[in-house]
Amino acid sequence: MRALRIFTLAVLVTGVAVFSAALYLNAPGKNPPVPAAGGPFGAPFALIDHNGEAVSEAIFRDRPAVVMFGFTACPDVCPTTLAEMQAWSEALGSDGKELRFVFVSVDPDRDTPTLLKDYLSAFDLAVTGITGAPQAVADMLSSHYIYREKVPLEGGDYTMDHTATVFLLNSRGELAGTISPGEDRDAALAKLRRLAG
16 A cells, blocks of 8 residues: 555655646747748848948848757857758758858857957858847847847856747748757758759
């Protein structure tokens, strides 16, 4: 009888934990919905690139785009994703030249155009960095279904929690697909070839 009570209690505790996790992961803004492929992606925006030049949603037109969201102080995910993007571009050869690679900052308070330019120059990849006024960036991220949250660290510093998915946009600026963090290289390259084609 005692064993049955312990088992029942364990099941209840596990159920509560799973339910709580589901509530957290589906809290507003934590895991924003992504629009269906083929639909419009995001609203118009007015930001600046890593050269300090004005940039708008027009950057997602005329050429297919491979778009990631991150920040220059990111310790692991962002540099890893940029390195993967560089490797994809190299593996695609001439097909890679058809694609526009874009890095949008989720930390405009720190990521100035100059800092973005220095950061992106460490990668052998023609990538456009985008930043801007904090509210303008926040509006752009929201309209593009991008999650980001400032996470305090000891000593008054902070890091950023954010969407790590790479978004694939066709030459009309519509969502054509995504590449998940850690996705198989061959699967990612197949998606990119279709996008470039």
